[in-house]
Amino acid sequence: MSKERIKIAPEMFDIMPEEYQDLVERATYGKDGRGWKDIGTSKELIEEHSLCAGCPESMAFRYILASLPAPEDTVMVGSTGCTSLVFPHVGVHNIHSLFGNQNAIASGLKRALSVRFPGQVKDVVVLAGDGATVDIGLDMTLQAWFRQEKFTTICFDNELYANTGGQESGLMQKGFVAKMAPVGKTFEKVKLPEIARESGCHYVVNCTVSKPNLVEKVIKNAIHVAREIGPTYLQLYTPCILEIGKNSMEGLQEMRDSEKPTERFAYKEYVSDEAKELLTELAAKEKERKAALKKQLADKQAAEKELAAKA
Numbered sequence: 001m002s003k004e005r006i007k008i009a010p011e012m013f014d015i016m017p018e019e020y021q022d023l024v025e026r027a028t029y030g031k032d033g034r035g036w037k038d039i040g041t042s043k044e045l046i047e048e049h050s051l052c053a054g055c056p057e058s059m060a061f062r063y064i065l066a067s068l069p070a071p072e073d074t075v076m077v078g079s080t081g082c083t084s085l086v087f088p089h090v091g092v093h094n095i096h097s098l099f100g101n102q103n104a105i106a107s108g109l110k111r112a113l114s115v116r117f118p119g120q121v122k123d124v125v126v127l128a129g130d131g132a133t134v135d136i137g138l139d140m141t142l143q144a145w146f147r148q149e150k151f152t153t154i155c156f157d158n159e160l161y162a163n164t165g166g167q168e169s170g171l172m173q174k175g176f177v178a179k180m181a182p183v184g185k186t187f188e189k190v191k192l193p194e195i196a197r198e199s200g201c202h203y204v205v206n207c208t209v210s211k212p213n214l215v216e217k218v219i220k221n222a223i224h225v226a227r228e229i230g231p232t233y234l235q236l237y238t239p240c241i242l243e244i245g246k247n248s249m250e251g252l253q254e255m256r257d258s259e260k261p262t263e264r265f266a267y268k269e270y271v272s273d274e275a276k277e278l279l280t281e282l283a284a285k286e287k288e289r290k291a292a293l294k295k296q297l298a299d300k301q302a303a304e305k306e307l308a309a310k311a
């Protein structure tokens with residue numbers, strides 16, 4: 001939804017909910033260079049959430065929504081799990097799919113949008129848990145990558161099925177014992193980032209969501225590469241504090257501990273040659289945009305100073 005589409009008729013303005021007025025006046029739809037730094041100074045595209053207090057998925061949602069390059073022209077596709085508790089509070093078009101089917105739904109949607117709006121930017125972003133992405137939805141995930149579908153798949157990896165009380169997932173660590181998996185995992189965590197690379201993804205990142213600037217960078221890169229070239233995959237560690245016995249203040253430290261160089265969420269990135277070329281081009285354009293903005297600001301300040309001196 002662009003700001004034009006959500007604008008309120010002036011006669012109706014005062015009877016609309018305050019939150020809606022706020023969204024129209026202060027959200028960042030259509031803003032160039034939007035990013036995590038807008039959090040706190042603009043209206044966020046997430047109102048509230050019904051996750052556990054302190055769940056890192058809530059941080060991840062905030063950073064991702066703040067970083068979408070074109071939220072007004074983005075459709076997110078979710079799946080069943082803890083993430084699905086958040087989508088009803090999100091100010092971006094979204095579709096809930098049957099558990100595991102998210103990449104199939106996103107494939108059809110992306111193709112339909114390309115036919116309906118030829119030549120226009122329409123980003124599709126899948127966001128689902130590891131149970132949906134890797135276990136029950138693995139077929140749909142892989143087939144979308146094999147077909148080179150042009151959308152981004154984000155997996156919130158909390159290494160188990162959280163929403164149903166802690167069952168084992170393919171992304172769970174070897175030996176981990178969960179509430180509903182008392183025997184302990186008998187094999188290693190499935191290496192989905194490597195599988196994504198081998199399955200045709202052009203941009204793949206494995207990391208935590210401890211650093212908002214990093215989340216912004218990888219989200220933007222993944223979406224731009226998907227828009228222009230082909231499938232992209234982000235595996236983001238969003239620990240389930242409830243299932244690993246941490247309190248609501250400990251999620252951030254858990255992510256910091258897990259991203260150390262020898263740990264399983266140490267930053268890992270794969271970029272295809274085509275994607276590298278595109279990202280270099282985009283970085284140069286972004287540099288130009290920032291330089292032009294800086295110059296504009298300096299010119300404005302100089303003009304104001306001159307005026308003040310004359311007064």
Ligand SMILES: Cc1ncc(C[n+]2csc(CCOP(=O)(O)OP(=O)(O)O)c2C)c(N)n1
Nearest residue numbers: 080081082099129130131132160161162163
């Ligand atoms: C087709 C189908 N199968 C199973 C379920 C039950 N179910 C609901 S949520 C869930 C687990 C979700 O796990 P994950 O994708 O890892 O997300 P998390 O809750 O951990 O964020 C399951 C198995 C369902 N709702 N629909």
Ligand code: SF4
Nearest residue numbers: 051052055082162240
């Ligand atoms: S169960 Fe775990 S993943 Fe789900 S909201 Fe609670 S802390 Fe987050």
